[in-house]
Amino acid sequence: MGARLIDGLALSRQSRQDIATRAAALTASGTRPGLAVILVGEDPASAVYVRNKVRACEELGLHSVFDKCPETLSQADLLARIDALNRDPSIHGILVQMPLPRHIDPHTVIAAISPDKDVDGYSVQSAGDLVCGLPGFRPCTPYGCMKLIESTGQPIAGKHAVVIGRSNTVGKPMALLLLQANATVTVCHSGTPDLGVHTRQADIVVVATGRRNTLTGDRVRPGAIVIDVGINRDDDGKLCGDVDFASVQQVAGWITPVPGGVGPMTITMLLENTLQSAQRHAAR
Template identity: 50%
Template sequence: MSARILDGEVIAKSIKDEIARRTIKRVDEGHRPPGLAIILVGDDPSSHVYVRLKKKDCEVVGFHTKICLFDESASENEVVSCVHRFNLNENIDGILVQLPLPPQIDTLTVIKTINPEKDVDGIHPYNLGMLTLREPAIRSCTSKGIMSLLDQTDIPIRGLDATVVGASNHVGRPACLELLRAGCTVTSCHRFSRDTRSHVVSADIVISATGVAGLIEGNWIKPGAIVIDVGIERQIDGSLRGDVDFDSVIKVAGWLTPVPGGVGPMTRASMLENVMEAAEKVAP
């Protein structure tokens, strides 16, 4: 048995093509194109790469972007003030703060400053709270992208057993909420879980988001399971590796996402969808 690959690049391209068509339609109807503001603090190479990719995605679909760069030494007040300015800017539909932030800046304080209607990362307490109530407003990008990947399998997931490894506010917890909303029976594993493997081996759906390269091995996987690898870590040789040991898991799983090219492109495509939806609420 060899798993079928869930190619995030291909699926994301179809989403971006549709968003580009919607942008053209908006402009033809006399509306401005959607606008995204990105706030980047510090010199972290990975963060700068991610911001460049997001800016390029926006260009592809016709959005305009404003990028606010701060030195590593920036104060919390400086970043919060920048968020406030974008909150008031009527040409900006979405605000994205690139994480992680330096230690002198409290991440939650900054996130809570964002107008929930412009929180296109979907991680403001209001938006996560609405997801908890099964009435999502703006959905968290990565978990939204994961659900789009699951849709591509054409497997009805209602009633399936799902295990999410990793419980971050940005990925693991929203993913659990999305799966519950879809009717799955959900198990959340985290750093205090005593035996993560025992929860993974019986799961029909496995989502891993820990950043621990090669954590999930083939002998952890139920034959035919859907395996979504959110983790990504650069190795000493420069290669990228996910949480899932690809070579062993592909022999057992039914569906598997690659790293790179799986969840990452879908996260960015979901962010574009969120920006478009925010813009359409202002000017349908």
């Protein structure tokens, strides 16, 4: 048997077609959605992701600005660049790629982005909107995970969901989105003594620890939906997730691959948030 694959590339392709159609309509009515991406430094993985984001904008007909800054950029200079983009009417979304060099404080940088251009959903305002169930920007990775889970056609309400990881960017917002969809939610983390006790009860497992082989088949309930947020390299240098795909795939009902699962949907939801921001801007 084996799990059915949740194809993040196929779902991305469908969703991006829909975003492109809505973006074209908004552009025709006078507002072309625009995204600014700031990269500080030379981290090779970050360079790949940022390039993918800018390319996705171009493919969908969105306006994009790519600001590539040297590793030595001062925090004051970064804040000045953000301030200019905050006031630029052609820009509806601002993304500062993480991680930042050590001399720059990420919280200060996120707080400098105008809350109505926070398409990453990283600001305290966006986090508060999510906690309170108000409309606002949802963080792209957990937002994409929700779309991947929904694409199975299985109901979320009433299900037991286990989130492994508690980061501000993935674990915490993921738990809140699942809660909003009426799942019963357990959050596990590095201080959880026995992960399997929880994951064996789960109808849905989202793994976001950044560690290979966090979840193995013996800790999965037969038929469960497994979403793998991780991006790691195995001993051969090949891209792999946080899930031991070979063993989990034999037990689970559905599973996302790495690559081709959560990654492409993260970028798709960034485009969706940018479009929504431009729509809100046009309505004002």
